Amino acid sequence: MFPLNLPPYSFKTKKTTDGKTLIFDRLRNKYVALTPEEYVRQNFVEFLIQEKKYPASLIANEISITYNGLKKRCDTLVYKRNGTIGMIIEYKAPHIDISQKTFDQLAVYNLKLNVNKFIVTNGLTHYCGEIDAQKATYRFFEEIPDYDKL
Numbered sequence: 001m002f003p004l005n006l007p008p009y010s011f012k013t014k015k016t017t018d019g020k021t022l023i024f025d026r027l028r029n030k031y032v033a034l035t036p037e038e039y040v041r042q043n044f045v046e047f048l049i050q051e052k053k054y055p056a057s058l059i060a061n062e063i064s065i066t067y068n069g070l071k072k073r074c075d076t077l078v079y080k081r082n083g084t085i086g087m088i089i090e091y092k093a094p095h096i097d098i099s100q101k102t103f104d105q106l107a108v109y110n111l112k113l114n115v116n117k118f119i120v121t122n123g124l125t126h127y128c129g130e131i132d133a134q135k136a137t138y139r140f141f142e143e144i145p146d147y148d149k150l
Contacts, residue, residue, distance in 0.1 A: 001039045002094060004123035009046040027061045036093035040123035041075060044091065054078060054147040067112040074109050078150065086150040088115045092122040117150060 012024035014031060022031035023042055032038060041061065048054040058079040065072050076089040090106045092098060102120055110118070110131065120127045129140040 001034070001036070004040065004043050004094065005126070006043050006047050006123065007051065009043055009050070011042055025061060027056060027059055036095065037091050040091045040094065040121065043123060044089070044119075044121055045076065048078070048144075048147075052144060052146050058147075065109065065112050067108060072109060072112075074113070077113075077115075078147075080150055085113055085115045087117040087119065088113060089119040089121070092120075094123045096122055098122055098125055098127065117145075119144065 012031075013034060014022050016022060021034040023034040023038060024030070025032050025038075025042065027045060045059060045061070048059065049056050058081070060077050060079070061075065063074045063077050065074060074088055075091045077085050078087040078089070080086040088106060088109060090102060090109075092102060098120055106118055106120060114133065116131050116133070118127075118129055118131065126144065127140060128144045129138050131138045
C-alpha cells in the first residue's frame with residue numbers, strides 16, 4: 001500500500017465483488033476493509049508480535065467500551081498474562097498527523113480503562129509512554145518495550 005516506519009510484512013488480501021480490498025486480521029480471524037488506518041494497525045500488530053514478542057493471544061483489536069453512555073471503540077488492547085490490560089494503542093492513517101487531539105482521544109478511553117502504558121502511531125511516527133494517574137503526568141519511552149517489560 002505505502003511504506004511505513006516498520007519492517008515489511010506480508011498479508012493475505014482479497015477483493016470483494018464490488019472491488020473493495022480486504023485484509024486478513026489474524027487477531028479477529030476475519031477479513032476487514034483495507035483502509036489506510038487498518039493497514040497501519042495490521043503492520044503494527046505484526047511488529048509487536050514478531051519483533052517485540054507480544055503473544056498474539058493477548059492482543060485484541062477493535063474493543064468496544066462504554067463511557068458516559070457513549071459507545072467507543074479502542075483500536076488495540078494488549079493484555080498482561082494475569083488478564084489485566086497492559087497497554088492501549090491508538091492508530092491513525094499515515095497522512096494524519098498525530099496531534100493533541102489524538103492523545104485526548106486516548107485519554108477518554110483511558111478514563112474507563114485505567115491503563116498506564118500507551119502507544120499512538122500513524123505508521124510513520126510512534127509515541128509510546130506511561131501515564132501516572134496519581135500525579136497526572138506522563139513520560140515517553142525511547143523505544144517500544146518488549147512484551148516482558150509491560
